[in-house]
Amino acid sequence: GDSVTQMEGPVTLSEEAFLTINCTYTATGYPSLFWYVQYPGEGLQLLLKATKADDKGSNKGFEATYRKETTSFHLEKGSVQVSDSAVYFCALSDLVGDYKLSFGAGTTVTVRA
Amino acid sequence: GAGVSQSPRYKVAKRGQDVALRCDPISGHVSLFWYQQALGQGPEFLTYFQNEAQLDKSGLPSDRFFAERPEGSVSTLKIQRTQQEDSAVYLCASSFEDRVETNTEAFFGQGTRLTVV
Secondary structure (H helix, E strand, O other), rough: OEEEEOOOOOOOEEEOOOOOOOEEEEEEEEEEEEEEOOOOOOOOEEEEEEEOOOEEEOOOOOOOEEEEOOOEEOOEEEOOOOHHHHEEEEEEEEEOOOOOEEEEEOEEEEEOO | OOOEEOOOOEEEOOOOOOOOEEEOOOOOOOOOEEEEEEEEEOOOEEEEEEEEEEEEEEOOOOOEEEEEEOOOOEEEEEEEOOHHOOOOOEEEEEEEEEEEOOOOOEEEEOOOEEOOO
């Protein structure tokens, strides 16, 4: 079945550092890929998504590129802020919309001032 | 309200007790999803509604789990004879579109944390 494997945390960074969270997937078809973020005390929020190979999703300075050849969707941000402290989840769906998502285990990121 | 609302936020149940978890989706949203998130894990799909129709319940772990959405708005997830392995955060999400193929976003509630003792 479909599955997602993401980098284990926790990850602790200083402000303005470069962040990367690795995500690889296994799927039988051509899934859509997502990154969700959960800030402390809040619900899951969609951060960005890509629906086909070589698409790049971007939002709030974060980027991820759908790499079919390496079955990866790594999340990157060039300069993190304290407000980026959160849990990040990589996910996939067999369909364009985010229905019946398969999530990774999540990576906790803490940014220190 | 502006977002997906779930209640209660926290529930402690004795093993064997029945529980009911409520989800109020965003007004007008057609699709509704339930997910289960165990500690330290990502959410896992439980079931999906389109209006009042339960179109997919493949993720429900046992027949002790039952979900309904009788009027196509509020949904209730019921767990009968709770067991310790049911302890988790139960997330509800809703989206506007009624076709899963569309490029739509699901909005998540904050979840209900269930602890079975």
